[in-house]
Amino acid sequence: GDVPKIEIDNPEKRGAGEELEILGGLITISGTTDISVGKVAQVYVQIDPSYNESTFSVDWDTELEDINKNLPDDVKYQIESIPNTNMKGIKVSSKSMMNWRLSNINASNELDGTVAVKAIAVSESGKYTESDVVAFKVDRNVPIFEELYLVQKDAGNEVKRQKYEPDMWISGAGWQIEGTITDNEGIEESSIKCEPSSYDFETSV
Secondary structure, eight states: OOOOEEEEEESOOOOTTSOOOEEOSSEEEEEEEEOSSSOEEEEEEEEETTOOSSSOOTTHHHHHHHHHTTSOGGGSOOEEEOTTSSOEEEEOOOSOSSEEEEEEETTTSOOOEEEEEEEEEEETTSOEEEOOOEEEEEOTTSOEEEEEEEEEEETTEEEEEEEOOTTOOOOSSOEEEEEEEEOTTOOSOOEEEETTEEEEOOOOO
16 A cells, blocks of 8 residues: 555675675765655655664764764765654755665764664655665775766766766766775775676776
8 A cells, every 4th residue: 555665775685694795985875765556755864873783872862963963964874763753864965866875974984883874764654664674784894985086088088077966877888987995005906887787997006
């Protein structure tokens, strides 16, 4: 009926006994919703920045507010009450709630260690569903991609440039990716995955 379903697709949920996914730099939380009657009005995300790998903290919002004290205003976590519930969450501003995305997580490299996220879908009728908890590890020392751009060239001349966004689509020939990868120990090799194939690109150290 009008009770929504919601899943987190990224980061990847790992099973019992599997090692958690390791992320660093700018992090995006994304997923999908489904509903039989009506539509999903809003999606919210909760982030537990110090997950104990057992129980999602009921004080996750207080912990994030403490982190907010040391963040620039433009990357603070905007926590608000979820209507008709006693819960709070970070409101997702995606154009589509069926394929939603919350970007700009860890914009100041503020997270470290084991983190967990949970998403909540709210229907037009006010009914809601919570997703499974997805845990992952944040490592401040992993290589970080900075300011990536997709550049289209024709006969060596640049004809188009656009900033890279997660899961973006491009068409046509002559595209290259330009940007910077930083790591305290240096970069030996890098690659980028493009559906349906994977290509290697050169990097300078």
